[in-house]
Amino acid sequence: MLDADTLTQWDLNHVWHPFTQQTEWEADAPPLIIDRAEGVELIDVHGRRYLDGISSLWTNVHGHRHPRIDAAVRDQLDRVAHSTLLGQAGTPSIVLAKRLADLLERIPGDQPPLTRTFFSDSGSTAVEVAIKMAFQWQQQSGNTNRTRFAALTEAYHGDTVGSVSVGGIDLFHQIYRPMLFDAIRIPAPDRPDPEAEEACLKIARQQFATHGASLAGFIVEPLVQGAGGMRMHSPAFLRALIDIAQQAGALIIVDEVATGFGRTGTMFAMEQVGVRPDLLCLAKGISGGYLPLAATVVSERIFDAFRAPYTQYKTLFHGHTYTGNALACAASLASLDVFEENDVIGSLPDRISALSEALASLPSSHIAETRQRGMMAGAVLRHDRSPEDRTGHKICMRVRNHGVIVRNLGDVMVFMPPLAMTPAQILSVGRAVGAAITEELG
Numbered sequence: 001m002l003d004a005d006t007l008t009q010w011d012l013n014h015v016w017h018p019f020t021q022q023t024e025w026e027a028d029a030p031p032l033i034i035d036r037a038e039g040v041e042l043i044d045v046h047g048r049r050y051l052d053g054i055s056s057l058w059t060n061v062h063g064h065r066h067p068r069i070d071a072a073v074r075d076q077l078d079r080v081a082h083s084t085l086l087g088q089a090g091t092p093s094i095v096l097a098k099r100l101a102d103l104l105e106r107i108p109g110d111q112p113p114l115t116r117t118f119f120s121d122s123g124s125t126a127v128e129v130a131i132k133m134a135f136q137w138q139q140q141s142g143n144t145n146r147t148r149f150a151a152l153t154e155a156y157h158g159d160t161v162g163s164v165s166v167g168g169i170d171l172f173h174q175i176y177r178p179m180l181f182d183a184i185r186i187p188a189p190d191r192p193d194p195e196a197e198e199a200c201l202k203i204a205r206q207q208f209a210t211h212g213a214s215l216a217g218f219i220v221e222p223l224v225q226g227a228g229g230m231r232m233h234s235p236a237f238l239r240a241l242i243d244i245a246q247q248a249g250a251l252i253i254v255d256e257v258a259t260g261f262g263r264t265g266t267m268f269a270m271e272q273v274g275v276r277p278d279l280l281c282l283a284k285g286i287s288g289g290y291l292p293l294a295a296t297v298v299s300e301r302i303f304d305a306f307r308a309p310y311t312q313y314k315t316l317f318h319g320h321t322y323t324g325n326a327l328a329c330a331a332s333l334a335s336l337d338v339f340e341e342n343d344v345i346g347s348l349p350d351r352i353s354a355l356s357e358a359l360a361s362l363p364s365s366h367i368a369e370t371r372q373r374g375m376m377a378g379a380v381l382r383h384d385r386s387p388e389d390r391t392g393h394k395i396c397m398r399v400r401n402h403g404v405i406v407r408n409l410g411d412v413m414v415f416m417p418p419l420a421m422t423p424a425q426i427l428s429v430g431r432a433v434g435a436a437i438t439e440e441l442g
């Protein structure tokens, strides 16, 4: 194996890290280089172990190197790693599409069920596809004026041009502004406070009254706006918003890329809302955190507008090369097996309480507020430093010395443990973050 110094040098010379200011990366060097993993622990090139407090960026579900998923991927490898879905089908993607349709029946609601899956490979592409589908559906349903989208403030839907356009985080937007399309902005509260929610709904009613007739769709992260800083709203707020959007004739696109697969305490956040969207985006946890995979799942009502003789050109002209990748679908199917066999959702309440306890254990004089929905949580730092001080980032770097990996969103310390993390391990993550906060802020 290559030694750590060589790897460090090659990383600094050749890798461009995502969402990373490389001058800061160089100043923080040597980087943490992960070499392997065991359960919910990542192991670096020096053999040091770290609890994976952010599920390898919100993806890992049952822990790393889970025997069941490892075996499924190896088994699929003995058949075929990848074959295209353009002009042909593949066994694991067929089975997964059927399995998702069955699974999504657990979202209650009078709306038609979500039965049709379009596969892609990231959350951004799942959203990009949903936006194009909604636009084209309106065009092909005779609503040619419906060309715009509504979305929440501080929303995050991915990094491709369309998904950034519906996103609402100014920091990610500013420079790209001239190349983005304009979305109608609906204000969202940062916590489920009834008064704040009613104020937002009031503006939403005005916005939809003014722009409703031009809307193709309304897109939303259900219950938790993740990358926006773990901002939370109530199921009732989302039900009311969706109702307003539906009255205005907009298609409902729900982005469960972060919330899907048990994150909020139920398999899907929309189970708590009780509404079936027209289009649903899934990624992150869908493959158990193993391989890039995403799904845009829609009802037959959406799909039917794309069916016609070829020469009417109603085809969805969109597809990604690795769509429906066999290894990724096999990992996903095995992950769903683990959910069932281990009753993962049933095991969550104890872990969710441990996460609440971990949040409560943080040094309160440095915490302005904590927010939690299921296994997603954030603690907002209180300090009088300027954002240029990068306080959250500095704390995350210190947390590593305590054998834990977490990542901040500005002043929000994020807690996103794998669903498999034990209550004791979750409390350790809390202790490590608490210690690092005290070291940094006194």
Ligand SMILES: *Cc1c(COP(=O)(O)O)cnc(C)c1O
Pocket (backbone or CB within 6 Å): 121, 122, 123, 124, 125, 127, 156, 157, 158, 159, 221, 226, 227, 255, 256, 257, 258, 259, 283, 284
């Ligand atoms: C992470 C995320 C995305 C983007 O997913 P990528 O796989 O990073 O492209 C989209 N929407 C939400 C809600 C997310 O949390």
